[in-house]
Amino acid sequence: MNHAAIVARLRAYDPGAILDEREFRGQLSVTVRPESILGVMQFLRDDVELGYQFLENLCAVDYLGREPRFEVVYHLLSFTRRHRLCIKVGLPEQSPAVDSLTGIWPTANYQEREAYDLFGITFVGHPSLERIMMPDDWQGHPLRKDVPLGGEEVAFTFNQARIDARKPYARD
Template sequence: MAENNRAVIKLKEKFPSAVLDVKEFRDEVTVTVAKENIVDICRFLKTELRYNLLTDVTAVDYLGREPRFMVVYNLYSIQNKDRLRVKAAVSEGSPQIDSVVSVWNTANWLERETFDLFGITFVGHPDLRRILMTDDWEGHPLRKDYPLQGPGREPYKGRLS
């Protein structure tokens, strides 16, 4: 059970109002947290619970819902052989969240990729610029409303599901 997971128990003790949801699916635990606490939560996970490896940062676009985006952090504890997924919701009107580069240096390129492809700004990032697309590229290709034929074309207006 996710509620019995050591990381979940410790997070709920340390950040009771910031832990918004906990889910378990196929033995993987996902904790949704308030975006305002992301740096403190990640620092706690690294220093106190030994999630010393940030394996990925990405986002999910829920076009038509608010908040529209979910920023996803995949963590691994080498010593404990334990994985944890942390998510934080980000609104369409202000698609930004604090950078976790101060916690894991690997977040540098991962946050740049998420910025480039989804348009989510990581506040406090030391070098937030495109990493995959050219500097003059218009838009963010992994957003669900990105034109299927590329920049300058009409966005997809079909069914979103």
């Protein structure tokens, strides 16, 4: 089954779901409407012809200055057909939210928590959407592109005294 046939089969299932399809260096990536992600994924997993049983990877990307700003990327693997498929979902800057895939693949649980922790994307229907990497009292989402990069100003001889005065030294 070649890439055109995969897209055709997906279109036959839900004609309005596919927004875009690209092929780059032999890998097929399909952009899907966020509202229909749950049905599309269920179809990709359960369809006999396609059979993408395994969610390899779930991650998020921040394209600052572009609309939709965020993108959630799913990499699927079909063991039977030895084929990989990339599914993308674009999400708006204001309150990005998409349906959780934990009902289809339990492995999505931790990866969605990671995307929530670092990018602030809400996964609707997730059983426990909490921070997984940063401390619980952390403010903001550190992998967003508008978060400052450095933790502290780099000290040289001319600014060391100023930094030192501001630094919170611990006491006994």
